[in-house]
Amino acid sequence: MTTPITIIGAGLGGLTLARVLHVHGIPVTVYEAEPSPTARSQGGMLDIHDYNGQLALKAAGLMDEFRGLILEGRQAMRVLDRDGTVLFDKADDGTGGRPEVHRGELRQILLDSLPVGTVRWGHKVSSTRALGEGRQKVTFADGSTVVTSLLVGADGAWSRVRPLLSDATPEYVGRSFVETWLFDSDTRHPAAAKAVGGGSLLALAPGKGIQAHRESGGTLHTYVALSKPQDWFAAIDFTDPAAATARIAQEFDGWAPELTELITDSDTAPVLRLLNSLPIGHRWDRVPGVALVGDAAHLSAPNGEGANLAMYDGAELGKALAAHPDDIEAALTEYEQAMFPRSTEAATEGAELHGLMFGGNAPHSLIAAFTGHEQAQ
Numbered sequence: 382m383t384t385p386i387t388i389i390g391a392g393l394g395g396l397t398l399a400r401v402l403h404v405h406g407i408p409v410t411v412y413e414a415e416p417s418p419t420a421r422s423q424g425g426m427l428d429i430h431d432y433n434g435q436l437a438l439k440a441a442g443l444m445d446e447f448r449g450l451i452l453e454g455r456q457a458m459r460v461l462d463r464d465g466t467v468l469f470d471k472a473d474d475g476t477g478g479r480p481e482v483h484r485g486e487l488r489q490i491l492l493d494s495l496p497v498g499t500v501r502w503g504h505k506v507s508s509t510r511a512l513g514e515g516r517q518k519v520t521f522a523d524g525s526t527v528v529t530s531l532l533v534g535a536d537g538a539w540s541r542v543r544p545l546l547s548d549a550t551p552e553y554v555g556r557s558f559v560e561t562w563l564f565d566s567d568t569r570h571p572a573a574a575k576a577v578g579g580g581s582l583l584a585l586a587p588g589k590g591i592q593a594h595r596e597s598g599g600t601l602h603t604y605v606a607l608s609k610p611q612d613w614f615a616a617i618d619f620t621d622p623a624a625a626t627a628r629i630a631q632e633f634d635g636w637a638p639e640l641t642e643l644i645t646d647s648d649t650a651p652v653l654r655l656l657n658s659l660p661i662g663h664r665w666d667r668v669p670g671v672a673l674v675g676d677a678a679h680l681s682a683p684n685g686e687g688a689n690l691a692m693y694d695g696a697e698l699g700k701a702l703a704a705h706p707d708d709i710e711a712a713l714t715e716y717e718q719a720m721f722p723r724s725t726e727a728a729t730e731g732a733e734l735h736g737l738m739f740g741g742n743a744p745h746s747l748i749a750a751f752t753g754h755e756q757a758q
């Protein structure tokens with residue numbers, strides 16, 4: 382079977398590209414490994430920035446739908462010391478450019494905006510092969526194949542499309558997150574709820590931190606960050622939630638109880654999220670008929686930009702293809718020439734942010750950066 386534009390991956394990057402192409406009347410097919418839109422929980426909230434994610438949603442014609450998803454007040458942010466002292470506190474005055482939405486709801490408005498059948502669920506790509514003259518063959522896990530004249534890898538960190546362009550593979554960044562959730566916190570965990578406040582909380586120290594967010598209602602979603610090697614995490618039995626929780630909490634001995642409650646009182650088993658990244662500045666020579674968007678192109682340790690950049694990449698590639706309907710290579714060149722420096726800059730800033738958050742002078746290094754930034758405005 383031959384399809385015109387083929388996207389692998391129905392994450393935010395691939396779906397934004399599909400939607401922008403659809404807005405411009407360009408047919409597209411998205412192949413997604415997961416069996417259905419609801420097969421996997423889509424995780425927590427994302428702040429969608431006015432300088433990238435929101436521009437992508439404008440290009441997708443979905444700003445009204447997006448505004449309907451925004452959780453008011455969630456842009457408040459505070460930084461605490463390990464003893465619970467509030468060192469920095471910024472209220473949400475409604476003027477911030479980073480409103481928060483649920484990732485799953487954002488993905489759903491993109492899915493709803495595409496013609497039925499655009500996304501082919503349950504299609505896990507096992508390999509890709511160049512056939513020459515810009516044509517690519519995609520093989521799925523069930524043995525079926527498609528041949529396409531434009532293949533876009535929007536298939537995330539472990540992309541099966543990326544090998545057509547680059548030998549790079551993600552590497553462990555030296556830090557991981559352990560994810561916990563507390564539900565109905567205002568009644569069941571009032572001290573933790575009060576510490577987190579209306580938006581997000583960062584409690585930081587060199588090499589470790591507790592990052593929590595108030596989601597809908599009283600749900601508190603926490604990423605416990607630890608700068609430890611992979612072996613250290615491998616020695617923890619995450620199939621034994623109580624033991625794993627105790628081992629992680631031990632790293633925060635002596636911290637204020639309203640902070641450690643975010644670990645010890647989790648209503649869900651702790652989930653380990655090993656953090657990987659591609660090399661900063663990852664790029665490749667142009668190969669006819671293949672492109673990458675989002676994490677497939679520039680996976681970074683989470684710094685609040687990844688989903689925004691994936692959507693922005695998708696929108697920019699969609700617009701470039703619409704502007705060059707008879708010249709795919711011109712569109713891909715234009716897209717990549719802007720995407721490479723954009724993602725390099727974001728990854729560099731993200732690495733600097735991690736240094737401020739988890740380096741030897743945390744949390745004061747981060748606060749100095751925040752207050753310096755505010756004074757400059």
Ligand SMILES: Cc1cc2nc3c(=O)[nH]c(=O)nc-3n(C[C@H](O)[C@H](O)[C@H](O)COP(=O)(O)OP(=O)(O)OC[C@H]3O[C@@H](n4cnc5c(N)ncnc54)[C@H](O)[C@@H]3O)c2cc1C
Nearest residue numbers: 390392393394414506536537675676685686687688689691
């Ligand atoms: C713990 C954590 C917290 C984060 N927090 C934030 C945040 O607050 N803000 C932010 O902007 N970013 C955040 N990020 C980063 C963000 O999640 C990613 O950058 C973003 O999801 C990338 O989007 P994508 O569309 O490129 O890839 P993905 O979201 O990974 O989507 C890829 C899709 O491709 C599918 N797929 C994968 N392999 C195949 C295959 N072989 N065949 C077919 N389909 C396949 C997957 O099932 C998936 O649906 C966070 C990341 C992590 C790990």
